[in-house]
Structure formats: structure tokens, C-alpha cells
Amino acid sequence: xxxxxxxxxxxxxxxxxxxMIGACPASAAQPTPGGDGYVHVSxxxxxxxxxxxxxxxGNGGYDVSAYALALDYAPYSMTVSGKASITATAxxxxxxxxxxxxxxxxxxxxxxxxxxxxxxxxxxxxxxxxRTPLTEGQRFTVVVGYDGRPEPIxxxxxxxxxxxxxxxxAVAAGMPHSAMTWFPVNGTEVDKATLRVxxxxxxEFSVVGNGFQVSxxxxxxxxxxxxxxxxxxLAPNTAMLGIGRWQVETVSLPGGRTAINAYHxxxxxKREIGGRLPEVLEFLTGRFGDYPQSASGGLFLDxxxxxxxxxxxxxxxxxxxxxxxxxxxxxxxxxxxxVSGKMWRDVLMPESIARYAVxxxxxxxxxxxxxxxxxxxxxxxxxxxxxxxxxxxxxxxxTEFTPTTKAVLMVHALRRLIGDDLFFQIMxxxxxxxxxxxxxxxxxxxxxxxxxxxxxxxxxxxxLDGTVRPPDDVLYPGTLRP
Numbered sequence: 001x002x003x004x005x006x007x008x009x010x011x012x013x014x015x016x017x018x019x020m021i022g023a024c025p026a027s028a029a030q031p032t033p034g035g036d037g038y039v040h041v042s043x044x045x046x047x048x049x050x051x052x053x054x055x056x057x058g059n060g061g062y063d064v065s066a067y068a069l070a071l072d073y074a075p076y077s078m079t080v081s082g083k084a085s086i087t088a089t090a091x092x093x094x095x096x097x098x099x100x101x102x103x104x105x106x107x108x109x110x111x112x113x114x115x116x117x118x119x120x121x122x123x124x125x126x127x128x129x130x131r132t133p134l135t136e137g138q139r140f141t142v143v144v145g146y147d148g149r150p151e152p153i154x155x156x157x158x159x160x161x162x163x164x165x166x167x168x169x170a171v172a173a174g175m176p177h178s179a180m181t182w183f184p185v186n187g188t189e190v191d192k193a194t195l196r197v198x199x200x201x202x203x204e205f206s207v208v209g210n211g212f213q214v215s216x217x218x219x220x221x222x223x224x225x226x227x228x229x230x231x232x233x234l235a236p237n238t239a240m241l242g243i244g245r246w247q248v249e250t251v252s253l254p255g256g257r258t259a260i261n262a263y264h265x266x267x268x269x270k271r272e273i274g275g276r277l278p279e280v281l282e283f284l285t286g287r288f289g290d291y292p293q294s295a296s297g298g299l300f301l302d303x304x305x306x307x308x309x310x311x312x313x314x315x316x317x318x319x320x321x322x323x324x325x326x327x328x329x330x331x332x333x334x335x336x337x338x339v340s341g342k343m344w345r346d347v348l349m350p351e352s353i354a355r356y357a358v359x360x361x362x363x364x365x366x367x368x369x370x371x372x373x374x375x376x377x378x379x380x381x382x383x384x385x386x387x388x389x390x391x392x393x394x395x396x397x398x399t400e401f402t403p404t405t406k407a408v409l410m411v412h413a414l415r416r417l418i419g420d421d422l423f424f425q426i427m428x429x430x431x432x433x434x435x436x437x438x439x440x441x442x443x444x445x446x447x448x449x450x451x452x453x454x455x456x457x458x459x460x461x462x463x464l465d466g467t468v469r470p471p472d473d474v475l476y477p478g479t480l481r482p
């Protein structure tokens with residue numbers, strides 16, 4: 001068995017400069033406040049504004065390179081005492097800037113070692129005014145001391161963010177907004193950064209996080225401090241953390257590498273699923289190319305989540321997880337954690353491919369006729385106007401993941417339209433244009449058109465932007481024709 005894994009952090013290509021989006025530089029001579037809400041800019045300089053779904057998420061005026069968190073967790077009271085050290089670079093002269101933090105009590109803030117003024121605003125804004133304004137290009141470190149009982153957020157998919165049970169486990173997972181429930185963050189997917197998390201907890205509890213465990217040292221009597229570090233920059237909503245009485249096992253991978261799986265004591269029956277990770281990795285590297293992350297493994301819970309969270313390098317699985325979830329979450333490491341959307345309306349762009357990976361698995365491993373599956377699913381929803389109504393390129397706030405089945409059908413129709421050779425070149429090639437970067441639907445459409453040299457206007461209009469059942473010529477392309 002051969003699994004090709006690129007263990008080093010991917011290097012940004014020249015295209016990164018034209019596809020990554022950032023905050024608009026200030027034109028005034030005097031330092032100005034950073035924006036409350038990340039301002040997106042297209043490669044041609046057109047200002048697109050804040051994310052239309054969550055305009056207060058993310059902040060302008062700086063770019064984060066690293067988060068270092070020191071958390072002290074009390075599992076029976078479910079309270080956290082934390083210190084977040086955030087290293088960033090100012091992208092404009094700044095008189096003040098914001099971070100996103102939902103709930104919790106902020107006790108102190110310093111910028112480069114000097115106490116800074118701060119206040120809370122709105123649902124999750126932490127507004128910071130450094131004693132000395134920051135200049136464009138200046139690298140700085142902000143340290144936030146905070147504590148309290150983190151609370152989850154209820155969404156249409158289920159509860160996300162910090163999920164805790166008294167005296168048992170605490171898990172951070174889900175999207176969107178999950179990161180801001182447990183640490184101060186620039187809460188936009190386009191500001192990816194490294195993450196180092198140290199957790200001090202009772203000896204009977206263990207800790208898992210993104211990346212690799214770098215230390216486990218005694219703290220005060222009966223307690224220890226466990227540190228995990230992810231050195232490949234991640235989007236905030238692909239961060240995860242698990243504190244619990246996990247049963248941890250390693251899974252051997254080629255080249256002497258290992259994956260790390262952790263199981264809740266009431267979820268040890270999921271070891272059969274977790275143990276198939278090498279097989280899934282081998283399968284997906286054959287479709288998508290080299291594995292893009294440094295770490296691999298998963299956290300398997302006893303509770304039902306309502307979703308599988310494809311957190312970077314270590315997905316989180318609920319109590320009902322199946323092999324299909326393992327395939328999806330592993331595929332998400334290419335399409336989701338590797339190449340991420342720019343705004344939340346782009347979420348189905350990577351999500352559709354990660355979900356379609358399950359179809360590819362079923363085709364190869366289970367002998368499923370995908371054309372037959374496709375026709376049967378289309379027949380079931382043929383007259384369902386509600387099914388076809390959401391636009392894949394703009395599914396709506398709070399319903400970002402609702403049209404997932406429609407998105408998967410679109411991917412299969414695209415495959416049959418352009419043929420397998422081009423389809424799999426695109427599947428492996430698109431994430432590598434901008435490794436660990438951000439792309440949107442428009443970028444994907446341009447890439448597919450360039451690779452195929454086809455006029456896909458009618459297909460894109462019907463499937464991506466359409467709100468009704470696509471006409472037969474794009475609904476049944478190639479071998480899908482009845």
C-alpha cells in the first residue's frame with residue numbers, strides 16, 4: 001500500500017498574491033481603527049465588502065500569523081481560565097483593532113507587553129486600543145487574559161463551538177463561529193494561522209488537538225499540562241480541541257508515520273472505523289494527490305453532533321459516525337481545510353467535492369453504480385421545487401449546508417459532462433493552485449473552464465446559480481442520458 005503524504009507545510013505560490021483577499025489599506029495619514037468585519041477584495045481590486053452572511057465576523061487592519069493558547073480547564077464546573085497570545089502584522093496604520101470572542105470575561109489585554117484599553121461591543125467584538133498606535137507592516141503581539149464558562153451556539157445543523165458535559169468531556173468543534181466560543185480570534189476563514197494550545201487539567205483527563213502533541217508535563221499536584229501544536233496555518237473554523245478521558249491509539253502509516261485517534265470510553269466501538277484511515281488515505285491520494293496536511297487522525301465522541309467536523313488534521317466524529325463520515329472528513333483535508341472558501345456563501349464549493357468523495361468510495365469499494373444512484377435521486381426530487389430552489393453559489397445565511405445533496409449531484413453531472421480524465425485532473429489540481437489558501441465559486445468556474453476549454457455557461461447557470469430543476473441537457477449529460 002502506498003500513501004503519498006506531503007508532511008511539510010505547503011509553500012504559497014505566486015497565485016496566492018492574486019487570490020488571497022485582505023483588508024483595504026488605510027489612505028489617511030493618521031492611524032485609523034481596524035474594520036469591524038473583514039473587508040473582502042477581489043484580485044482586480046474591487047472591494048466586495050464584508051461577508052454578507054456574517055458581516056461582523058473577522059476584522060480588518062491586521063493579519064494573524066500565530067495563536068498560542070494557555071488554558072486551565074475545570075471539568076466539573078466546566079470553566080476555563082485562559083491566556084491567548086496572538087502574533088500579527090498590521091496591514092495599515094492602526095489606532096485600534098478588534099478580535100472576535102463570544103461570551104467569557106476579559107480580564108486584561110496587552111499589546112507588545114504594554115497594557116491596552118479594551119471594551120466589549122455587540123455579540124462578539126473585543127475592541128482593543130493600544131497605548132501607542134501600530135504602524136503598517138509592524139509585527140505585534142496581543143495577549144488577552146480571559147475566563148468563564150464557554151457556551152455553544154445553536155445552529156440548524158446542531159450545537160457548535162464549545163460542547164461540555166460536567167465531569168466528562170469538553171470538545172470544541174463545528175462551523176461557523178466555533179473558534180470564537182473558546183478563544184479570541186480573527187474570525188474569518190481567509191486569515192489562516194498556526195495554532196499552539198496548552199491545557200492544564202486533572203491527571204485523569206487527556207487532551208487532543210490539531211497537529212501533534214509536543215509535551216505532557218506535571219503541573220500542580222494531581223494535574224498536568226498537555227500541549228498540541230499545528231504548524232500548518234489553519235482557518236479558525238478548522239480548529240478543534242478535546243479534553244476527556246480519551247482512549248488514544250496510533251495507526252501506522254507508510255514511511256514510519258502514525259495517525260492519532262482518540263475515542264470516548266463509550267465510543268470504543270468506533271475503532272473499527274478509525275482503523276480504516278490508512279485505507280481511506282490510500283484511496284483518496286489516488287484521486288486527489290498527496291495528502292496536504294502534516295497530521296492525521298480523529299476524535300470519536302459518544303454524543304450525537306448532527307454533523308462531522310472536518311477539523312484540520314484531526315476531524316471530530318459524533319456517536320453515529322460511519323465509514324462514509326471517515327471518507328468525507330478525510331477528503332475535507334484537501335477540499336475544506338486545504339482549499340477553503342473565501343466567504344460563507346462559498347462553503348459548498350469545497351464541501352461538494354468532499355461529500356462526493358463518498359460516492360467515489362462507494363463506486364470503487366462497494367460496487368455502486370453511480371449513474372443509477374444519480375438518476376434515482378433526481379427522480380425522487382424531480383418535482384420538489386424546494387430542493388432545487390437554493391443557489392449553490394449563495395445558499396443563504398444559516399442554511400449554508402442545506403443544499404448539500406444538490407451540490408453532490410452537480411459534481412457527478414460535471415464529471416459526466418467533462419469526462420473522468422479532466423475531472424480527476426481538476427480534483428487534484430485545483431487545491432494545489434493556492435495550497436492552504438482560499439478560493440471561491442468564481443475561481444472554481446474559471447479553473448474548470450480553463451482546464452476543459454469548454455463553454456460551461458449553461459451548466460453553471462443551471463446548476464450553480466439556478467433556482468429550478470436544471471434542463472435535461474445539463475441534468476443528464478454524457479452517460480447519464482436516459
